[in-house]
Amino acid sequence: MDREELAPHVDELTRVLGDKADKNKIAEELEKYVNLYRVSLEWAKRDILKKMGGNPDSVGDGSGRKSVADLTGDEQSVDLLVKVLTVNPKTIEVGGAHKSIVYGYMADESGRVQYTVWETESVQLKQGSTILIRNAYTKEYKGVPQLNLGNRASVEESEEILDVADMPSGGGSAEVKVADLADGMNYVVISGKVSKPEKREITASGEKKTIVTGVLSDDTGSAELTVWKDAELKDGDEVRIVGAYVKSWKGMPKLNLGDKADIQVLAKGTLGDMTSSVPKVRTLEDVELSGGAMDVVVRGTMVDVREGSGLVMRCPDCRRVLQKSTCRVHGKVKGTDDLRIKAILDDGTSSMSVIFGKELTEQLLNISIEEAVKITTDERNPEAVKEMAEEKMFARTLEVRGMVRSDDFGPMLIARDARFLEIDVREEGAKLLADMEGFQ
Ligand SMILES: [Zn+2]
Missing domain, CATH: 2.40.50.140 (Nucleic acid-binding proteins)
Known part of the structure; x- marks a missing residue:
């Protein structure tokens, strides 16, 4: 075997051995084993690993190549020749840090399998390419084997092109x-x-x-x-x-x-009754990771009422908020009253800016805009409504439905529906504790 043929195997050994050996040394050894000692490639790789302090089981054994249909879900080290059907990047949280992974589907003639790449720096996949994977492992999820490419896995583009449909039409998974x-x-x-x-x-x-x-x-x-x-x-x-x-x-x-x-x-009713459905509650982190959402329901605690909340005056022409009765574009104008609350909602997974418009502010503070104007005038306090919002909403739990858009300042939830939730996370915790104590 020449150097070029051995190169991917040298790469594989280098990856497995990490700092334990340098690449030139490994290449030299492998060449010697295969070309001088005339041992099989797999035997050579295992022996080199043993000698250099690596785990011999961490390389494919040559006969380890399987068809997708033969995967059992408990393979420790498996090789596959597959076509990459889909490539979806995703960010997940692991131990408080964000980590990039890639997931999707791969297939050979025998079937399709869902995969996850856990080391996106060393393994990069191209949709539609046929690849030879070495040292992947599998796990069973809901009775179906799933393929994982961890730090031992290696991938090389194959010259053999698998002719499988881009996406098998069957299977709802x-x-x-x-x-x-x-x-x-x-x-x-x-x-x-x-x-x-x-x-x-x-x-x-x-x-x-x-x-x-x-x-x-x-x-x-x-x-x-x-x-x-x-x-x-x-x-x-x-x-x-x-x-x-x-x-x-x-x-x-x-x-x-x-x-x-x-x-x-589809035939009417196939998907069940979705006519009156309110979307399921999502975590703020989840919404943040998808970048935004057209219609979302979240729950969280109001942790801040921000500047610019309360009674504001808007320009009748462009709706910009006036500063000292002056519009940035139209100059001094007779403004119209408006109410809004800008706040920060936190659900423990993340926090997000939320904007409540006039109707929701009226509803949440149980006050009409006319009353808000009267209070502000009577008290001669432009911050009167903001202070009221702080008093009524700070540390309260809310369920908010709306749209999430992202800009340079991050995601913002524009509420179209909101209500106070009477559940208090801390109270729930205390109750649970009391029940447990009663049980003992
Ligand atoms: Zn204006």
Whole structure:
């Protein structure tokens, strides 16, 4: 075997041995074993590892290559020749620190498997490529084997190209929920209910084209939808989409259906009753990681009422908030009254800015805007309403529904619905403790 053929194996040994040996030394050894001693490559690798202080079991044994269908879920070290179907980056929290991982699907002729890459620096995957994976391991999740590429795994692009369909159409396990959507995702399979479908005429590369826009909702939220071709969609249609991609705008993930994507209208009721559904409560961290959301429900404690909250005057022309009766654009104007609360909500996983407009401020403070003006005038205190908000809302737990957009200052929740929750996390904890003591 020449140097070039041995190179990936040298790389593999170098990776396994880490600081224990240098690469040139390993290359020299391996060449000697294979070309001089004429031992098998696998035996050579194991022996070199033993000699240099590594674990011989950490390299593939040559016969370790398996088909996807043969995976059991308890492989310690397995090699596979697979095609990379989808590549989804994701950030997760491990021990208080953020870590980048990549997950998706891989397949060979025998089937498809979900994978996770835990070391994104050393293993980079390209969608559609055929790769030879060495030293992956598997775990079972809900009875299905899942493939993991940890720090021992190596990947090389294969010259052998696997001809498997881009995404097998069967099997619902590939489906994601609206809350899982993140910028850059490809080949998304998702089901939901369509609302506000609308046909639009656009001109693309000089040609007139009909596209369809709308909103797709499931039990975790809603996302804007653009079908880049003509499609017959009605309000309330339940659909299954295969092969969409995600692009975000101001952090809000939007679903796009290109030429290759498919949209199937399902029989009414297939997805269960979703008509009155309020999205499931998500953590602030989860929302923050997806960058934004069109419709989200979160719960948290109000930890700050920010400057600019309370009664404000707006320019009648441009709605900008006036400073000393002066608009930045229109000069001195007779302003109109408005109410708002800018606050910080914290749920223990993260914190986020929230804005409550006039109606919600009236509702939360149980005060009308006329009363707010009167209090402010009577007390001669422009901060009167802000102080009231602090008194009524600080440290209270709220459930807020709205839209989350991101800009340079990070994500912001624009509330359209909010209510105080009577549950108090600390009280709940005390109650639990009391129950436990009673039990003893
Ligand atoms: Zn103005």
